[in-house]
Amino acid sequence: MELMDYYNENGWIKFSFDPKLDHWLKSIAKPTFNAIHDKENQNEWLRCQGTWFAGVRALPNDIHGSVKGGVKLDFASSRWALNMLGVKQIVWDPAQISVCYPGYPKPEINESKSSFYYRLKKDAAHVDGLHPVGKNRIRMLREQHAFILGIPVTTFSRKASPLVVWEGSHKIMKYYFKKEFCKIDPQDWKDYDFTKVYHNARNEIFDTCKRVEIHATPGESYIVHRMALHGVAPWDGRARSSKEGRVIVYFRPDMDLEPSSWLTRP
Template sequence: MVTDWPDAGYIVFPWDAQTYAWSQAAAPIGRQVTQQPDMRALWLQCDGTWFVGVDALPSAPDGAMGGVPLAGPAADRIGPREDLHPAQLSVMYPGYPRPRAGDSDAAFRFRRDRDAAHMDGLWAEGTPKRRFLRERHDWILGLPLTDASPGASPLVVWAGSHHILQQALIDALGNRPETDWPQIDLTDTYVAARRQVFEHCPRSEVFTRPGEAVLLNPFLLHGVAPWQDGATAPKDGRMIAYLRPETMESGQVWLRQK
């Protein structure tokens, strides 16, 4: 678990040769994944403008990709791991966003106008949708694989939002037994905290290229910007790999981390 986060709640790491080598090993494998019919049927959403790709990139438990180790300043910051899941392969294409299957009009407007802002691990379930804490991540590491222009649906973050969301979850869960957490409806808590974030935290688009990396606090509100007119990317789209391991810490340690 990473500690001593900057006040913004995220870190952008500059270009590094070892990180670049990892991205160069991952990119052709990612390209193959996005062309597999079964993967396209499962993960190509929003009228073909977003390949969601959860656990779709076959990275090793230590983060290696195609025999190339996960190394460089971002890897140094997170420390060695042997329990990493296969990376998410998130690919954006021109025209994003379009409605996703099952999106209500309000959900699509939120995707378009609020960058589909979310905190990872809070799942929307049922009808109507209610939010529950289903995953607790140590961190989220983004590693770009293709060289796109800044307007090609970049990552969006709300600086400092991790303070607000973490405190909201402490207030809702901190005095409850961890065994009760999966049954606690966090919808109202989450919506109120997210509204506070929009009012008080600056929105920033985080543009990165292969060889760079971005590390997010697990409580940070983040999303994806719409594809801007004139933005460019290779035919493979704007492709980013994300690692976000579940924590090995107890719930209370995770919840109150610094």
């Protein structure tokens, strides 16, 4: 099956070892670990009783994906993603540094039983950009990402809190989004309450889509569709990792096109 066909069918694709990516990875390794151990970042992003460092936008990379004038982010998987979208270049967002440690997840302080159960049993499954807003956690499309690019930084075993994707979920989500958003001006999407439709789509996905765990090693990478339902699996008691834990950096560049492109592009 061709790469694009696989991606269209399953909503994700993995790329094998790439020397250019490995070179880039070596250039950002020290800044990555510095960001993880930074006290301010620890106070803001260390959660689940110390078993998860969320690290949203914690990597200090520039728009080219490089840190402090280092190696630019330009390798097979990133080029494939840009070609897929039909764009020549993209502004790289500051990457998330996602770290899981043995014991993940433990309950957050003041986390409800239902919320922790969802994290534990459903991998905290979600669609990026669809934010829970306000005390009632109304779902609104506050970010329009182009795709998700995942790059492992450390070596870890397959059961060390891998990324989880529900294969084909992007097609179901896109169907529900199109059905709902076709009635609304794209400029107003960010303020539309999508909660009920999102929950209906999510339940259908849980019932019909295959849950897969994605494992990769440093030098490899993967692209996940922006509408794919995905999450993080609990750390298996037998899993192993380097002393730094399971470290993955995620780029989620925004769609720098007209708002409707988020719905119509591959």
